[in-house]
Amino acid sequence: xxxxxxxxxxxSDASRNAGLLSYDHNTNAxxxxxxxxxRVTIDSDGHIGIGTLTPTNxxxxxxxxx
Numbered sequence: 859x860x861x862x863x864x865x866x867x868x869x870s871d872a873s874r875n876a877g878l879l880s881y882d883h884n885t886n887a888x889x890x891x892x893x894x895x896x897r898v899t900i901d902s903d904g905h906i907g908i909g910t911l912t913p914t915n916x917x918x919x920x921x922x923x924x
Contacts, residue, residue, distance in 0.1 A: 859903040863884050869877035886902035889911070899907040907913030909920030 861875070864880055864882050866878060866880040869879075876893065878889075878894075880889045880891070881887070882889070883920065888900045889896050890898040895903050896911055899913060901913055905913035905916055905918065907918045910918055913919075
């Protein structure tokens with residue numbers, strides 16, 4: 859799917875978005891989702907967030923257990 863603000867590639871099973879790779883053109887960020895939850899984000903500065911949508915370091919993780 860493509861819109862003016864976002865491009866997406868979906869990987870579906872019985873649910874709509876078992877997996878989703880999306881690129882947000884407004885923020886220049888890429889997101890990797892599974893089971894409708896954002897798991898990894900690469901922001902416009904190249905920071906990688908695992909379990910967080912807003913990484914503030916080169917690699918940032920949330921305190922959640924996976």
